[in-house]
Amino acid sequence: MPNILKRIWRLTWLAASGPQAWIGLVLFGTVFALIFVELWVDVQMIAWTGRFYDAVEQMDVTGAVHELGVFAVIVGALAGINLTQSYLRDWLRFRWRARLTHKTLDAWLGGQAYWHLRPGLSPDAIDNPDQRVAEDCNRYVELLLQETLDLIGRIVGLVTYIAILWSLSDFVLRFSLLGVDVAVPRYMVWLAFVYVLVASFITHGLGYPLKSIFFRQERREADFRHALVQLRDNATEVAQSGGEEAERRRLSQRFEAIRQNWFRLIGREFILGIFTRPYWQTILRVPLFFALPAYFAGSVTFGGLMQLSSTFSRVTTSLSWFIFSYRDLAEFAAVAHRLDDLFRMTDGPEPMPAAPCAIQRAPSGDGALHVRGLRLATPDGRWLDAVPDRTVRRGDRVWLAGDSGQGKTTLLAAVSGLWRYGEGRIETPKGRMMVLPQRPHLFSDGLRAAACYPADPDSIADDRLRDVLDRLGLSHRLGALDADGEASLEGLSLGERQRLALARVLLHRPDWVVLDEATSSLDAASEAHLLAILRRDLPDAAILCVAHREPTALEPTHIWRIGAASLEQRKSA
Known part of the structure; x- marks a missing residue:
């Protein structure tokens, strides 16, 4: 766990720092502030629950209709807050992804690490760097914002919800156990922690292999894509040598590796789901069952029962962040591992140990x-x-x-x-x-870019470029200079x-x-x-x-x- 947290901290600092970092911090702070606003509105929803069901129990039609109007306002406010949060978070996500991608490219291209870390030239050869740059950077930032903001929201909400639950459960649960009279004051508060703690241990016991399976799955998916790119880049040679069967065999082998690991992944997710799915389905209903003894004892009204159940479910939902996020956390740890390894290996690529x-x-x-x-x-x-x-x-x-x-x-x-x-x-x-x-x-940018490489094509005069190509016997290709993409290089x-x-x-x-x-x-x-x-x-x-x-x-x-x-x-x- 300490190593995982260190990786996450290093990568997050790379993503959030740099020029105009304040923009990202302002966006993050705004989303963070909206969490508090959303929490305040949600507290109003808890209070509304008690008022509405008390009105229903008392057959107060006017009061119930009024509360329905309040409900519409609360729902509209929550929807507006959620949409604003989502928009700002997506904006922040791309800013941080861009920053992390640029830093990853700097590490990969700097010091010619892309050359030294090829298989056979270094003991730390990096597999599928294209995936780490293109996909892992994006997925890392997505999961970072998703899990951190969710965790912050749960922590902030938990303090508020526990305070409300504490004030609502001001009664004592009394029962006999093996002939001993037991009295548990504010039992709903303690029950929430015990309930989630036991469930968290079960979740971790069932799901801990997921991180390594996710790591292997990402690698094998990238191997398959790389093989497809190789086929595209060498299409002429494959076609002329009749290599379709060999290519199909090679691609099938890589896809078979995906299939085998995929079934390990879904098998482990199925095992985890045997517990987490029923837990998720019942967490909104079980609080009502736990609160029934207080209702039957006359300690709360029907509205108080529903308010108590609603608050308890919010406490347990907040405490269950680890359980609900376990799969994403396993993937997050795997992605962080792959990205951090790239930065570590590119910082002074190690030579082969047997060579002077x-x-x-x-x-x-x-x-x-x-x-x-x-x-x-x-x-x-x-x-x-x-x-x-x-x-x-x-x-x-x-x-x-x-x-x-x-x-x-x-x-x-x-x-x-x-x-x-x-x-x-x-x-x-x-x-x-x-x-x-x-x-x-x-390169696939076209004939002009290929001739001017590594310079920017716009930095070379068109007349000069055409003259050089003509002198070198490529006058028949001049018509393709203004075409874009690989089509200008075909043939x-x-x-x-x-x-x-x-x-x-x-x-x-x-x-x-x-x-x-x-x-x-x-x-x-x-x-x-x-x-x-x-x-x-x-x-x-x-x-x-x-x-x-x-x-x-x-x-x-x-x-x-x-x-x-x-x-x-x-x-x-």
């Missing part, structure tokens, strides 16, 4: 890239071949040669600052570096995607360009043409090119051979 993290990094003193004594390792601790020392200066064009699997891409990740497993020293120069992978990722071949990625280099003109087989899907003539454009347009930029064949159009000034096999080939050459 001894790469020294320092700024370059002469504006060049220096790699000295570098030896990289895999996350499971396996050492790769030593990387030959190298200095790369502005304007150099370097071909990184070597067999597949020798660590060329890993070396580029280490140079860019991502890869941390290994030993040695890397001195990095100032200036902007842009890395183009073999399969560039395109792009991998070669066209690579041309589009090269457009980013020409538009942003970085100081360091890294091409990781970024032209592998182009024919030799097209590759030579595009690399020549890069060489001419960026004469002062350093270009590091990973390719299986020598990029002669770059006119490389150095060859950086990676891996033992390549070293042997160099010696024999």
